[in-house]
Amino acid sequence: PPIIVGQPRPPISPEAVRVYRVPPRHFERIAIIDSPAGTSWIFPDRPSMELGISRLREQAAALGANGILLERVYDVSAGGLAIGGGGFGYSGHSFYGGAGNIGGPLINHRVRAAAIYVR
Numbered sequence: 001p002p003i004i005v006g007q008p009r010p011p012i013s014p015e016a017v018r019v020y021r022v023p024p025r026h027f028e029r030i031a032i033i034d035s036p037a038g039t040s041w042i043f044p045d046r047p048s049m050e051l052g053i054s055r056l057r058e059q060a061a062a063l064g065a066n067g068i069l070l071e072r073v074y075d076v077s078a079g080g081l082a083i084g085g086g087g088f089g090y091s092g093h094s095f096y097g098g099a100g101n102i103g104g105p106l107i108n109h110r111v112r113a114a115a116i117y118v119r
């Protein structure tokens with residue numbers, strides 16, 4: 001479930017939610033949201049990444065947020081141990097994180113974002 005950190009607004013259409021990788025100039029945080037982005041060996045797996053983002057947009061729209069600010073991609077192994085990760089925005093990392101160990105555990109990629117209201 002989302003972690004509410006600001007003032008939710010009336011719901012909007014998920015299509016109206018823009019995706020930001022770099023923070024826009026004027027915005028308010030409404031909530032921290034998190035979505036699975038598929039299970040794979042290597043990131044990115046485009047269809048699952050898109051699915052993860054579409055789920056984030058749905059969650060944000062339900063809170064009346066008109067944007068989502070992608071904050072990080074992280075990996076959770078089947079055993080629940082966090083390994084590796086990725087970054088968005090300033091760090092210059094591409095969408096990549098993983099064990100790098102073919103034949104190792106399956107990795108569940110997750111995407112964390114802030115549901116934001118851009119003024």
